[in-house]
């Protein structure tokens with residue numbers, strides 16, 4: 001047998017390095033910020049050093065349907081790393097179960113978001129200075145905008161920023177927001193929607209990572225107005241990607257403006273699946289985006305943290 005490094009060997013964990021005095025002493029550092037409920041651990045050095053060499057495989061284009069433009073990395077993060085990353089993020093990030101009221105046609109409805117969420121980042125008009133204070137991107141003057149008052153923005157912690165850096169170089173896109181969803185079981189879901197808010201600008205690119213259990217990602221074309229008059233328009237058919245741990249889908253071009261996507265609930269024997277984390281990187285260009293993302297992904301309710309003993313999210317008290 002040749003000793004050549006095969007594709008298969010690439011997907012296996014590298015051999016464990018001897019635990020020298022030096023490695024044993026390594027302490028995991030944290031990212032701190034006045035608006036974090038608790039310091040957030042940085043990635044273990046082994047994971048951080050391997051993340052820079054991603055993606056594990058190049059992306060394949062999926063653009064064989066009208067208005068659809070995806071780049072699918074199968075996987076982006078090899079399985080052994082994805083498992084460690086999943087466990088790490090579930091234990092180390094603050095999560096929220098957001099509830100809010102919406103008014104449709106004069107009727108107010110109470111919505112309970114059917115998954116755990118969290119968000120970090122700041123739109124392009126502002127940045128965090130060295131002390132973590134929100135300042136104007138251009139002038140460096142302290143930002144006093146009302147948009148930032150209700151929900152104080154907080155920077156992307158290093159454990160997610162390391163991933164942002166690799167995905168920016170792999171895709172050529174720039175991102176300033178990181179949203180995280182945790183689907184604890186098949187009962188958690190996200191209904192059909194598109195991420196084409198005005199605050200993302202036209203044709204936004206969104207990089208979406210999956211970690212943990214496999215879930216179906218469904219896509220369908222938005223209804224075309226006056227369909228009878230556009231009979232020449234090529235037909236589109238719904239799409240199902242069975243997103244596995246470590247995979248990444250870059251949605252770009254007209255995908256958000258023309259298509260909807262969802263993660264449907266799973267019932268029966270597939271319901272207790274051990275959980276799935278989704279991470280999306282996006283770029284918000286105006287302050288309204290910051291307010292919106294914190295409103296719907298952090299909200300004003302309690303902070304939760306994963307309890308490794310009871311294996312459930314528990315209210316976190318400072």
Ligand SMILES: O=C(O)CCC(=O)C(=O)O
Pocket residue numbers: 179181190195208217261262263278280
């Ligand atoms: O969990 C996923 O893969 C999709 C999440 C999503 O669509 C969103 O957060 O906007």
Ligand SMILES: [Fe+2]
Pocket residue numbers: 193194195261
């Ligand atoms: Fe989405």
